Amino acid sequence: MEEYFKQMAELLEVDSVNTNDELNSFEAWDSLTILSIIAFVNDSYAVTLNANEIKEARTIGGLKKVIDSKKK
Amino acid sequence: MRPYVLITGASSGIGKAIAIKLSQNYNIILHGRNQSRLQQVRELCFEGDHIIWEKELGEVDNIEDNLASFIKANNIMIEYYVHSAGIMKMLPLKAQKIESIQEVFNINVYSAMLITKTLSSKKLNGGMLKSIVFISSNISQRGAKAFQVYAASKGALDSFMRSMAIELAPKIRVNSILPGAIYTDMTHHIFEDINFTTKMATNYPLGLGNPDNIADGVVFLLSDQAKWITGQQLVIDGGRTTDISE
Numbered sequence: 234m235e236e237y238f239k240q241m242a243e244l245l246e247v248d249s250v251n252t253n254d255e256l257n258s259f260e261a262w263d264s265l266t267i268l269s270i271i272a273f274v275n276d277s278y279a280v281t282l283n284a285n286e287i288k289e290a291r292t293i294g295g296l297k298k299v300i301d302s303k304k305k
Numbered sequence: 306m307r308p309y310v311l312i313t314g315a316s317s318g319i320g321k322a323i324a325i326k327l328s329q330n331y332n333i334i335l336h337g338r339n340q341s342r343l344q345q346v347r348e349l350c351f352e353g354d355h356i357i358w359e360k361e362l363g364e365v366d367n368i369e370d371n372l373a374s375f376i377k378a379n380n381i382m383i384e385y386y387v388h389s390a391g392i393m394k395m396l397p398l399k400a401q402k403i404e405s406i407q408e409v410f411n412i413n414v415y416s417a418m419l420i421t422k423t424l425s426s427k428k429l430n431g432g433m434l435k436s437i438v439f440i441s442s443n444i445s446q447r448g449a450k451a452f453q454v455y456a457a458s459k460g461a462l463d464s465f466m467r468s469m470a471i472e473l474a475p476k477i478r479v480n481s482i483l484p485g486a487i488y489t490d491m492t493h494h495i496f497e498d499i500n501f502t503t504k505m506a507t508n509y510p511l512g513l514g515n516p517d518n519i520a521d522g523v524v525f526l527l528s529d530q531a532k533w534i535t536g537q538q539l540v541i542d543g544g545r546t547t548d549i550s551e
Contacts (some may be wrong), residue, residue: 243399244399244400265397265399265451266399266449267396268395268396268397268400268451269396269399269400271396272394272396272400273400287411
């Protein structure tokens with residue numbers, strides 16, 4: 234979980250992130266960041282997400298739940 | 306006797322189309338990473354003495370030795386070379402890591418340099434090489450979000466092409482083809498977005514292209530019809546990069 238937070242903070246261009254942080258509240262939230270998250274999740278968890286799944290996850294913690302639910 | 310042409314990345318997409326088209330007049334060395342897929346392509350080729358070279362081009366350290374051994378083991382000389390192997394990852398710069406950058410450059414650039422070095426060697430290939438075509442991309446001359454490393458690799462490939470055209474003249478001609486977006490295994494994930502594909506189609510004055518359009522350009526550049534052409538970038542993109550109408 235710690236590594237997930239660290240990577241998400243890096244992609245969202247902030248020092249740290251928390252479970253309840255809303256994804257679209259970050260200044261760096263845009264289509265390129267979504268693309269970066271898709272690549273990160275694919276590389277780190279072997280899970281393929283699309284942009285809508287990420288948007289619908291709403292929060293940092295919500296996204297982790299989506300990733301975990303799609304892990305084989 | 307029909308000359309041998311080495312085509313890297315021949316198991317799918319543009320490389321596969323080039324292999325099938327050139328097999329009418331050349332013996333093909335089908336390069337790729339997957340033996341069974343290469344055998345399938347070989348079955349689609351016209352009759353000839355076609356050989357498979359299975360090699361992971363991401364492992365650049367042993368490319369020269371591997372290719373030299375392959376040439377020796379098969380007792381052949383290679384007269385033509387088409388570098389169609391390539392990888393493309395749409396990734397914003399902030400998501401790039403040294404490993405992902407290195408992987409793209411290994412396959413798109415460094416392997417082409419090392420194969421060119423081996424094939425242009427008199428000792429290793431008998432000084433038989435006559436013409437090289439690198440499959441570059443029209444993004445080599447342009448820019449697009451999330452394409453920075455891929456674009457840089459194709460720009461590097463084209464720069465290498467120009468200098469090699471001079472260094473290897475007059476014996477060996479070296480040129481690039483710069484395709485626009487073509488539907489292949491490498492790009493299918495982009496075309497899956499219907500909105501994107503519709504937009505793309507309107508951006509191409511001649512409509513979307515296919516791998517055969519690129520193979521036709523390769524046939525020309527390798528042939529004697531192009532005997533006074535070297536160091537050039539041939540853009541084959543249905544007019545995409547010429548259009549500034551809106």
